[in-house]
Amino acid sequence: MDIGLQAYNFCLEADAMRIKHVEQSLTDAAKQARTSIKSTKKENEEEYLSRERQLFMVQGEQINVNHIRYDNTKSTTYISPPQNEKFRLDYADGCVFGPLSIDVVIVAGLKVVFQIFGETTDYSARSLSNSQFDGILGMGYPSLSRFRKIPGFNNLPVFNNLLEQHKEFRHVFGFYLNRDFSSAMGGELILGGSNFAHYEGEFTYVNVTHKAYWQFTMDKVQINGNNLCANGCQTIVDTGNSLIAGPPFDIAVINREIGVNDDGTVDCNEISNLPDINFVLGDKTFKTHW
Numbered sequence: 001m002d003i004g005l006q007a008y009n010f011c012l013e014a015d016a017m018r019i020k021h022v023e024q025s026l027t028d029a030a031k032q033a034r035t036s037i038k039s040t041k042k043e044n045e046e047e048y049l050s051r052e053r054q055l056f057m058v059q060g061e062q063i064n065v066n067h068i069r070y071d072n073t074k075s076t077t078y079i080s081p082p083q084n085e086k087f088r089l090d091y092a093d094g095c096v097f098g099p100l101s102i103d104v105v106i107v108a109g110l111k112v113v114f115q116i117f118g119e120t121t122d123y124s125a126r127s128l129s130n131s132q133f134d135g136i137l138g139m140g141y142p143s144l145s146r147f148r149k150i151p152g153f154n155n156l157p158v159f160n161n162l163l164e165q166h167k168e169f170r171h172v173f174g175f176y177l178n179r180d181f182s183s184a185m186g187g188e189l190i191l192g193g194s195n196f197a198h199y200e201g202e203f204t205y206v207n208v209t210h211k212a213y214w215q216f217t218m219d220k221v222q223i224n225g226n227n228l229c230a231n232g233c234q235t236i237v238d239t240g241n242s243l244i245a246g247p248p249f250d251i252a253v254i255n256r257e258i259g260v261n262d263d264g265t266v267d268c269n270e271i272s273n274l275p276d277i278n279f280v281l282g283d284k285t286f287k288t289h290w
Helices: 128-130 158-165 250-255 268-273
Strands: 012-014 019-023 035-040 046-051 056-058 085-091 094-107 108-119 172-178 187-191 214-218 220-223 227-228 233-237 244-245 278-281 284-287
Touching: 094 158, 108 158, 220 250, 227 250, 244 284
Parallel strands: 056 108
Antiparallel strands: 012 019, 019 244, 035 046, 035 094, 085 094, 094 108, 172 187, 214 233, 220 227, 220 278, 278 284
């Protein structure tokens, strides 16, 4: 995996447990990352339904939101699991649930056959109503899968199945998040490589310490002479989150140094005056640039 670290503008809400990044939605920033579910009409008319997403997408008339929807009745490659398996995924603001399905997924022109995914027929997650994305494509390790095993099919996420079925494909993916909020392109998910237009120099590599989330050892965090995580600590990179979470004491120090108010926010007019926060990974320092 190529991990390109880049600084972002932050307008911060914070409490003793977390710092929220409220200027950039990571899911919106990846809106250029497109996956297709191939839905072939029975009259042999092919539709390629564009998706962003363990893979789930919106389906069903009971979801009254403005999304492109997957319709398994219009696909000749759709396979219904033998025991009508269901799924449920819980998020901070609610959950999504519905049936598991099997179909052909097309990623940048490459077919992934017999892919298991979830069709969201109902939900309580408020973010789904207001979001631009039509679903979620999980990029974590297979051990995180919440989908029940279906006999006769593997339970691998899309990217792992892509690697299994296309041996020539590089075992690399990367994210780019655009700092220019006026741009129509919020960002990119690059599969099989990295986009040289979005970075300079070389990547810094760190070893994955536990193959579930993308977990590794961070050397330390520095702010105004304070060394946090001073003896190293386990860290997770999660593009599905728009916040920074950590031990209460360490987060409290960061909140103090950046001047968090009693209501848990930082005055965005003071962003340019905030101190740098340095994240040290692989003996290299990455600075925030407010």
